[in-house]
Amino acid sequence: MATAVSICSNALLSLGAKPFSDFSENRDHVTLCSNLFPTVRDSILRAHPWKCATKRVLLSPLVDAPAFDFTAQFALPGDWLRTVQVGLKGNSIPFRSEGRVLLADAAALPLVYIFRNDQPATWSTNLIELMEFAMAARVCYAVMTSTTLRDSMNAELQQKLKIAKAVDGQDDPPEEFEEGSFVESRFS
Known part of the structure; x- marks a missing residue:
């Protein structure tokens, strides 16, 4: 092992x-x-996007909305290393990454990401x-x-x-x- x-x-x-x-x-x-x-x-x-380091989550929006351009912001998971997909397959959601948050116009944000598989x-x-x-x-x-x-x-x-x-x-x-x-x- x-x-x-x-x-x-x-x-x-x-x-x-x-x-x-x-x-x-x-x-x-x-x-x-x-x-x-x-x-x-x-x-x-x-x-x-290694198979052994990929996760899927549904993010909930943070209480504070961005000042402009997007209606919601979502905190990235603590073990996040790289975004693979935002939205459902074949139905991506426009987003912007800023620091440790994703900005998007969504009530919930499906996210596929590479996690810190230690x-x-x-x-x-x-x-x-x-x-x-x-x-x-x-x-x-x-x-x-x-x-x-x-x-x-x-x-x-x-x-x-x-x-x-x-x-x-x-x-x-x-x-x-x-x-x-x-x-x-x-x-x-």
């Missing part, structure tokens, strides 16, 4: 450093991993592997003091991210376009 510690320990192992079993170990690389993991995790989770045990194996590599790339220079290796790992990270996103996206059925003049004109 994957944990933040196992992900960071595997990242260090891949760089030839000693593994560890607890973030409380008093070693420089362990402290570095402990400090950087939340930021790297959130960045990777924001990079794609339970690696619930992640897909591709996401776990990607996070191990992302952590290795992030701490590479501190561990290896090689800018060449750091740059190479960052380039490889971009490739691994593309692959992980593609695999994660293949779990859904293919998206179908609604009939209309545009689609019909392409196939007539």
